[in-house]
Amino acid sequence: MGYNWENCTEEVRDFVYDLLNRTKEIIDNSLIGFYIHGSLAMGGFNPKSSDIDILVVTAESLSVQTKSMLAKLFLECSNNPFPAEVSFLNEVQLKNWKHPLPFDFHYSEHWRRRYEEELEIGTMLYLNDLPTEDPDLAAHITITNHRGIHLWGKTIQEVFPSVPNPHYISSIMYDFEDCLENIVRDPVYCTLNLIRVYWYALEGIISSKQEAGNWGLSVLPREFHSTIRQIISAYESDEQHHYFKSNDLVSIRDYIKRQVVGRERYGRI
Template identity: 55%
Template sequence: MSFDWQTCPIEVKNFILGIQKEITKILNDDLVGFYIHGSLAMGGFNPNSSDIDVLAVTNKSIALETKRKLAKFFLNCSNSPYPVEISFMNKKQLRDWQHPCPFDFHYSEFWRERYQDDLLRRTYEFLNEDINTDPDLAAHITILKNRGICMAGKPIAEVFPLVPRSDYISSIVGDFKDCLDSIEEDPIYCTLNMTRVFWYLKEGVISSKEEAGRWGLSALPKEMSITVNKVLGCYTGQKDAYEFENDELVMLRNYIFNSVQNLLHQSGTK
């Protein structure tokens, strides 16, 4: 079963409110706002498999020692029980928009071992004062402005810029290209993500992965419905696992790829 913020279990709400409270303390009240995007904002959150997607904004850049405190906190709380993906940006980085967007600190489970090693060895390979950029932020911010939730602080419209459509497309197409190579290894994520890119380019709809899958049932050729149904069943937890044949995944991938290429060509986007 899928949830949004209003319908999700109280354990999920308390988990997120606890994160908000703790990072406010770590940042010494420098938090401008704390915002939810992704599946929990759009109604496709599955407590057994979904990430909790958050953006946080500060008044000023985050100091190195504060980054280390944040890393320690997220190493303890993420995956206990819900995985967290969060990016911290400051007001100047958002005011002077550029793509890829710079950020001060990011945590996701992908970074767990790197941060653990830096903290254990007191090294600075990943926890340092470098300013990094993330092309995914153009997509996160676009989704936030369209369907996100302000949990604390200033309203979304006051804090986040309007991301140019070309930057949003660049962001989602980058992930789309990765999925072309990975669909056989991760058919659930890749099928749903590729489908929502197709839907956006075709009709301008910003959707969750689950919404895109349901759209795909009617919009994709009928011979692909069985595959999409299996993907949705796994994603929503109705079925633990299905067997996917390589041929069915390749057929689906090739159809969506060709459709997306045509739409990009028609719009003048490469």
């Protein structure tokens, strides 16, 4: 079973509210709002494997000192017990929209080792004032606008701009291309993400990975159904290791690629 914010466990809620309260202590009066997107907002959250996806908006850009404090906070809290992925944006960045969008600070488990080394050695390779952009933010903000959870501060409608559709498509296609390349290495995430991009390409639906997998069973050729059921089961499972035949994954990948790239080429998405 996949969870969402309405039916998740008390442990998940306590974890998120602890992050919110400790973020408030660091950001102080500059905090504008704290929002959840991703699987915990849309459904399909698996406490054993899913990230908790967060956007934080501030009134001003963050100092290097504040970024260091946030890095320490998320190094301590993330994966204890749930992995967090968070981006900090300020109001000026959101008002002066561009794609890829600049941001002030980002944390995910992918960044853990970099921040650990940075704080240990005292370098400024990652925690600095240099401008940084993220093409994924157009997708994150679109999902937040459509299905996000407002936890604290100004409402989603007050804070986030409407993302131009070409920017959203560019953002999801960036991830789509990555999944085409890595489907055998990361079959569950990549297969479900390819399917949800296909769903958007066909019908304009913004979905969770779990929703996309179930939709795929009703639309994709029957020869793929067995593998997709395995993928959905793995996504919802507490087990961390699953085996999939590479040929089956590649067949699904190539079919979806033909459909999506063809629609993109002719301007149908």
